[in-house]
Amino acid sequence: MANDGGARMRDRILVTGGGGVVGGAIVRALLAQGHTVRSFSRGDHRWLRELGVETVRGDVADLAAVESAAAGCDAVVHAAAKADITVDPAPFITTNVVGTANVIAACRRRDVGRLVFTSTPSVVHDGRPIEGADESLPYATRFEAAYPATKARAEQLVLAANDDDLATVALRPHLVWGPGDEQLTGRIIARARAGRLRLVDHGHAVVDATYIDDAAAAHLLALTALASAAGRRAVGGGALFIASGHPLPIATLINGVLGAAGLPAERRSVPFPVAHAAGVLCEALWRATRRRTEPPMTRVLARQLATSHWFDLTAARRDLGYRPSVAPDDGFERLAAALRGR
Ligand SMILES: NC(=O)c1ccc[n+]([C@@H]2O[C@H](COP(=O)([O-])OP(=O)(O)OC[C@H]3O[C@@H](n4cnc5c(N)ncnc54)[C@H](OP(=O)(O)O)[C@@H]3O)[C@@H](O)[C@H]2O)c1
Structure with a gap:
């Protein structure tokens, strides 16, 4: 770990998945703090090199490749994952579970x-509403999709x-969500433009x-x-x-994103049982026909759109000094500016 005069640490950090939405934002923030960044992922992300990031191509399922990418690094941020809603569980296991074991x-x-490790609250979401729960909430015991199931297993490996x-x-x-995010932000905008967006309940x-x-x-x-003994005691293994x-109604989030994109608010809605049944059908069809694309609806997506889930942030505020700085309205403005710029 290098230290420039004691005031501020400058580290060499490996970010897996540095070319992705979350990984890319982490890379930019690390560079802004003066760290040296190496990114590891399968694709060629030229824009990372243009920012001065060392890019290494490889698959997290390949231990030798991950090991070589980790050489000489002070820390790893493991953000790479298969994070979509496709239905074949095998690639989720390989990337998310085997890949995380390899990173460790x-x-x-x-x-x-x-x-x-970049995890997800989906690891505790069993389909029932979660309103203000903290980290004492146990892992879900059953999952309706491979993504949360494999992220839960991966998180457990990391914490252990x-x-x-x-x-x-x-x-x-x-x-x-925000500029550059195709999973949530981009999907809302694309579906609205195609006339296929509906609220649930x-x-x-x-x-x-x-x-x-x-x-x-x-x-x-x-x-x-994690760089200090006190910090490790506070958050290590957690x-x-x-x-x-x-917390806000999901309709406010969706319509805020649509407003930022210059699109009209969505009012059309389907009841949860209809969305869930569509998810069951789509998953069965996609599985039977071995499609590798994402189905338009899944059981998890239907539940996510219909069920409240928000969390108590006390631990992150207390133990990390986390202070969220972008409230939703501020985010909508920033998104609008970014979309106009594009
Ligand atoms: N987006 C969200 O709302 C959200 C919420 C909670 C948690 N997360 C977590 O945040 C992380 C990043 O998600 P994201 O939304 O930014 O997804 P993303 O844009 O799809 O980024 C995932 C990155 O992982 C890399 N990757 C995927 N499979 C890989 C493999 N087998 N080997 C090496 N690299 C691989 C991809 O690059 P290549 O394709 O070039 O390999 C990509 O850069 C994930 O761990 C996800 O679980 C996301």
Whole structure:
């Protein structure tokens, strides 16, 4: 770990999935703080090199490749994951579970002292409403999709790995959105443009989403926390919810994004049983025909759109000093400016 005069740490950090939405925001935030960043992922992300990031191509399922990417790094942020809603579980297991085990093994073999894992609140979501729960909420015992199931397994591996040689923490940013995000933001806009967007149960379910910059800032705070003995005692081996601290009806979030894109608000709604049945049908059809694309609806998506889920951020505020800085209205303005710029 390099230290420029004692005032501020400058580290060499490996970000897996640095070319993705969340990983990319983490990379930019690390660079802004003067860290040296290496990104590891399968694709060629030229824009990362243009920012001065060292890019290494490889698959997290390949231990030798991950180990070589981790060489010489002070810390790893493991953000790479298969994070979509496709229905074949095999690639989720390979990337999310085997890949995470490889990242842990690579840290140990290359004497990397800190590992921050990008997890998700989906690991505790069993389909029932969650309103203001904290990290004492247990993992869900059954999952309706491979993504949350494999992220839960991966998170457990990361937390169990925490020891004197490797300090680990998992962050669970909820519904990350903002410019560049295609999963939530881009999907809302694309579906609205195609005339295929509907609210579920009128969008009354309350959620607390995370603006992309706050998600990135939380990762930097976690890296800093793991660098001190006190921080390791506070957060090592634990998981922390991350969000904006502004729970709001999901219709407000969706229509705020549409407004930022210059699109009219969506009022059309389908009842949850209809959305869920569509999810059951789509998943069965996609499985039977071995389609690799994302179905338009899944059981999990239907539940996410119809069920309140927001979390108590006390632990992240107390143990990381996390202060979400982008409230939803501010985020809508920033998104609008970014979309206009594009
Ligand atoms: N977006 C959200 O709302 C949200 C919420 C909570 C948690 N998260 C977590 O945040 C992380 C990033 O998600 P995201 O939304 O930013 O997804 P994303 O844009 O799809 O980014 C995922 C990144 O992982 C890389 N990747 C995927 N499979 C890989 C493999 N087998 N080997 C190496 N790299 C691989 C991809 O790059 P290549 O394709 O080039 O390999 C991509 O850069 C994930 O861990 C996800 O679980 C996201």
